[in-house]
Amino acid sequence: MTSTRILITAGDLRFVAETHPDAPLTVAAFSKLLPYRQKLIHVRWSGEGCWVPLGDFQLGVGFENHTSHPSVGDILFYPGGYSETEIILAYGACSFSSRMGQLAGNHFLRIVEGREQLRELGRRVLWEGAQDVRFEAA
Numbered sequence: 001m002t003s004t005r006i007l008i009t010a011g012d013l014r015f016v017a018e019t020h021p022d023a024p025l026t027v028a029a030f031s032k033l034l035p036y037r038q039k040l041i042h043v044r045w046s047g048e049g050c051w052v053p054l055g056d057f058q059l060g061v062g063f064e065n066h067t068s069h070p071s072v073g074d075i076l077f078y079p080g081g082y083s084e085t086e087i088i089l090a091y092g093a094c095s096f097s098s099r100m101g102q103l104a105g106n107h108f109l110r111i112v113e114g115r116e117q118l119r120e121l122g123r124r125v126l127w128e129g130a131q132d133v134r135f136e137a138a
Contacts, residue, residue, distance in 0.1 A: 048092025076105030
């Protein structure tokens with residue numbers, strides 16, 4: 001599977017992410033949602049990350065290529081189970097958790113352009129509140 005590029009926009013910050021070849025089911029299901037608009041809020045238990053809470057939303061995929069320790073610029077999709085469904089984006093040190101404990105999400109995107117803006121995105125979400133975010137084919 002070849003990587004596809006996804007443009008991620010949050011205010012005036014623009015990022016380009018590539019899909020991860022080891023999460024083909026998550027990538028295929030998420031791609032059907034594009035363009036996808038949501039709100040990013042700051043994580044509560046995971047450290048330096050932003051997340052999109054999705055409640056009971058079902059993407060129709062299980063676990064694949066899942067991790068609890070995303071690197072800076074990694075984006076995970078958690079299909080639900082112990083906690084609500086969500087998307088999490090690591091902008092710094094991150095250990096994916098919820099009030100139920102450690103979680104693992106499908107690593108399906110990695111930011112490859114604009115990484116130098118991730119800390120600013122995290123700062124805005126933490127200090128200014130929820131930020132609009134848009135995912136679309138690049």
